[in-house]
Amino acid sequence: MYFDIIIKIILTGVVLGGALNLAGLLTWVERKQSAVMQDRIGANRASLFGLRILGLFHPLADMLKLILKEDFTPRYAHKILHALAPFVSVFFALIAFAAIPIGNDFAWRGHAIHLQVAHINVGLLYILSVMSMGVYGVVLAGFASNNNYSFLGGLRASSQMISYEITMGVSIMGIVMMDGSLNLQNIVQAQGQYWHHLPLWGIFLQPVSFFLFLTAAMAETKRTPFDLPEGESEIIGYFVEYSGMKFGMFFLTDFLETVLASALLTTLFLGGWQIPYLFHDGFHFPWGTVWIMAQPWVILLGVIAFSIKVIFFCWFLMMIRWTLPRFRYDQLMRLGWKIMLPISLINILVTGLVMVLL
Amino acid sequence: MTQTQNDTHWITEGLTVESALEHVYAKNGFHQEFVISKDSLRELAQRFRSREYFLECLSVVDYPDHFECCYQFNRWDKIHRVLVKVRNPDKTHPHFPTLSDIYEGANWYEREGYDFFGVIFDNHPHLTRLLLPETAKIHPMRKDFKGDSGTDVEDVLALIEYEDHQYEKVSQELKNKYQKDYFINMGPQHPSTHGVLRLLLHLDGERVLETYPVIGYSHRDHERMAEYKNYLQFTPNMGRMDYVGAMSFNFGYIGLIEKALGMAPSPRAEYIRVFSTELNRIASHLLWLGTYLLDLGAMTPFFYCFDDRENILDMLEMLTGERLTYNFFRFGGVAYDVPEGLGDQLKAFIPKMRGRLKDYKILIEKNIIFMKRTKEIGVLTKDQALSYGVTGPMLRACGIAYDIRKAEPYSIYPEMNFEIPTFPGCDTFARYQVRLAEIEQSLRIAEQAFAKMPEGPIKGEKAPKVSPKVPAGEFYFAVESARGHYGEYLVANGSANPYRLKQRTPSYANLSSLSSMLSGHLVADVVAVLGSTDVVMPEIDR
Numbered sequence: 001m002y003f004d005i006i007i008k009i010i011l012t013g014v015v016l017g018g019a020l021n022l023a024g025l026l027t028w029v030e031r032k033q034s035a036v037m038q039d040r041i042g043a044n045r046a047s048l049f050g051l052r053i054l055g056l057f058h059p060l061a062d063m064l065k066l067i068l069k070e071d072f073t074p075r076y077a078h079k080i081l082h083a084l085a086p087f088v089s090v091f092f093a094l095i096a097f098a099a100i101p102i103g104n105d106f107a108w109r110g111h112a113i114h115l116q117v118a119h120i121n122v123g124l125l126y127i128l129s130v131m132s133m134g135v136y137g138v139v140l141a142g143f144a145s146n147n148n149y150s151f152l153g154g155l156r157a158s159s160q161m162i163s164y165e166i167t168m169g170v171s172i173m174g175i176v177m178m179d180g181s182l183n184l185q186n187i188v189q190a191q192g193q194y195w196h197h198l199p200l201w202g203i204f205l206q207p208v209s210f211f212l213f214l215t216a217a218m219a220e221t222k223r224t225p226f227d228l229p230e231g232e233s234e235i236i237g238y239f240v241e242y243s244g245m246k247f248g249m250f251f252l253t254d255f256l257e258t259v260l261a262s263a264l265l266t267t268l269f270l271g272g273w274q275i276p277y278l279f280h281d282g283f284h285f286p287w288g289t290v291w292i293m294a295q296p297w298v299i300l301l302g303v304i305a306f307s308i309k310v311i312f313f314c315w316f317l318m319m320i321r322w323t324l325p326r327f328r329y330d331q332l333m334r335l336g337w338k339i340m341l342p343i344s345l346i347n348i349l350v351t352g353l354v355m356v357l358l
Numbered sequence: 359m360t361q362t363q364n365d366t367h368w369i370t371e372g373l374t375v376e377s378a379l380e381h382v383y384a385k386n387g388f389h390q391e392f393v394i395s396k397d398s399l400r401e402l403a404q405r406f407r408s409r410e411y412f413l414e415c416l417s418v419v420d421y422p423d424h425f426e427c428c429y430q431f432n433r434w435d436k437i438h439r440v441l442v443k444v445r446n447p448d449k450t451h452p453h454f455p456t457l458s459d460i461y462e463g464a465n466w467y468e469r470e471g472y473d474f475f476g477v478i479f480d481n482h483p484h485l486t487r488l489l490l491p492e493t494a495k496i497h498p499m500r501k502d503f504k505g506d507s508g509t510d511v512e513d514v515l516a517l518i519e520y521e522d523h524q525y526e527k528v529s530q531e532l533k534n535k536y537q538k539d540y541f542i543n544m545g546p547q548h549p550s551t552h553g554v555l556r557l558l559l560h561l562d563g564e565r566v567l568e569t570y571p572v573i574g575y576s577h578r579d580h581e582r583m584a585e586y587k588n589y590l591q592f593t594p595n596m597g598r599m600d601y602v603g604a605m606s607f608n609f610g611y612i613g614l615i616e617k618a619l620g621m622a623p624s625p626r627a628e629y630i631r632v633f634s635t636e637l638n639r640i641a642s643h644l645l646w647l648g649t650y651l652l653d654l655g656a657m658t659p660f661f662y663c664f665d666d667r668e669n670i671l672d673m674l675e676m677l678t679g680e681r682l683t684y685n686f687f688r689f690g691g692v693a694y695d696v697p698e699g700l701g702d703q704l705k706a707f708i709p710k711m712r713g714r715l716k717d718y719k720i721l722i723e724k725n726i727i728f729m730k731r732t733k734e735i736g737v738l739t740k741d742q743a744l745s746y747g748v749t750g751p752m753l754r755a756c757g758i759a760y761d762i763r764k765a766e767p768y769s770i771y772p773e774m775n776f777e778i779p780t781f782p783g784c785d786t787f788a789r790y791q792v793r794l795a796e797i798e799q800s801l802r803i804a805e806q807a808f809a810k811m812p813e814g815p816i817k818g819e820k821a822p823k824v825s826p827k828v829p830a831g832e833f834y835f836a837v838e839s840a841r842g843h844y845g846e847y848l849v850a851n852g853s854a855n856p857y858r859l860k861q862r863t864p865s866y867a868n869l870s871s872l873s874s875m876l877s878g879h880l881v882a883d884v885v886a887v888l889g890s891t892d893v894v895m896p897e898i899d900r
Contacts, residue, residue: 038660148541225655225727231882232549234550322658323656325651326654326731328882329880329882331727331731
């Protein structure tokens, strides 16, 4: 009993720390990534004891600056809701990580250990619902600021997230149908099968669903080209009236959601912690070579593989952000309702037909 | 000249003409001048409107014994500039008929006249202050206005009165008045208004019902400054109006004074002027391209464009010593000769820029989102463009090849081999196409001008050593700035200062057409359309 609790606490610390640190680091990655794409050097001024390390201390400096800044509440804002909104945003972005499996289940001294903070059998449903709760923070921020711009931002956010929530949910139904489970660990484990030595990852089985989910996830995380709630050149965004760390929390939510979307994409479509040809006792390559490994190493390799895949998707989302201009509101809605939703429904139909016929 | 007289018989047929004058176009810049009675003005304007003349400019002049409204009408296809004057001897309550229902562009000109001179335009739909604050009590362009050196100190100070205490009262009133309506003040601190433009948007959800541009936040009254300074002292002001394309404004002012003095610059100076102006035009268009894509949400192109613009600024810095607000042109020449090394830089820059243009085209036009955001957005029809007096790339995006460099050639432009790119789209995408094509044409001109540049002095023989005295008369000179038709109407009285120097800036007319382009669009389109007009606020506010 105590053992389980301690394991869970450690796991929570690892996942929470990993997500928060990755989100923090992403602010630096974003600056450097954009700098590379824009022929610039990028952030490199912050130094600690004369060390610069490519400006890696910038996230720290940013955080410090945000915390030390004046926390300003507009005179005609709703004080309580205004203060509550950023917390709601960050909270729902953080707790969604609970259902993501970061490694394979294993047994240690007679205890079954799940590398998943919340080992629940409706993990996918949980994540989707928590992600859609995140919109409350945005809507509250837009409403409570008593500012026309942030109000528009909040409206845009709510309608955008509701629209894309549906596509997002429907697009992954194909995978759920094939695996017959909403448990993310089961979904990942099912991706460990092979068809003529080709790993049966979600991206190969459900390519259409992958692209739909990728698009919807970008829309969910409010990143360019779907950054309409922010739209810094149009309406500045739902957080116009926020300053200091409260603004920082919205900023952090943005990056946390990026990490979350990457983690979900990895889990559903890129085999989660799976490495091709790595089985529970080591590598069995299709050409016959076998590398036997001890179980802890296999588990560790899985966790590392998962992290690398997540970081890859984070980078990929960054790259898209600095490449594309922004959609217009009605175009976004048209894309969501008239193109993506029908395609995802057809995808379900085709998946079902194939499953029945085979 | 006789032919034009025959052709233009319709202008005044049956109207009360007080006097008519045939101007020498090469000397004054006008083809014809009429002084007509107030009652005939509207009829005359309607005739011009029906024959596709646009209202080029409206200047009010305060003469000792009367107020005078000078309307300039002109054509796109064949230059025929007609100056129509209406006089009102009543100095205390001057009234003029409005033309704002015939030419929508007259709306702002008339408001400006009211603002600066206190001239009332009867039946004007919205005769309020335009460039000065609504609370202003002064008419600063009147000759009897003394400013803070005179007795009007209190009135001037009233301009900066701060009215915060009224917020609670006013906000409650507005709340009761507008139950459903949604208003947004876009600007003057909004990042996408390119300076200090304020747009009051009346919205239904995200859909724009009406737009009211509010301007004047960077108003410094350059026209009044011109009356205080002598002709030479006023030259630095030119770089402060259109700070993005300051060379064209230099060109406009210096060209005007040279025309009035009947003086020609040295041949070498002509070529230096042309290639530096064209380089500046490219820099202006590059700045526009970068910021426009920034407005649409793409941040990366901004840096690419600034990278290229930097090359041009470096070259112009070598030439002029300045990077932005150039004060380079002098009466009869230019300030400095071409330095060593500039030629090499220019020769390296031109092919590089051509390569970059191709990249831009591919990167931008293959992007579906960009195309969807710009096509069929902000449509300005040919008739609306005529009504508002829109010029420059915005007009050429309506398919009309009106460019002063060809239509009314000045300096050495007739010797240059270049085209006027036009696109028939009438939308924001066509404006983008025009500007990108113009960069290529400007490269061609700069290349030719630099190659053909003769040796010789950089100042003409008759170049004045001190500030000149312009002989009495009325002069008009127009150049094609990066944003369109930049013209100046000078009333000189033979003294060391201009009596009146009206600046006809291109963005002023272009911006006034904004509200007609926006109705029915979304908030995001406001940014896209506003960006496509390429306004530079200090040039509008002057």
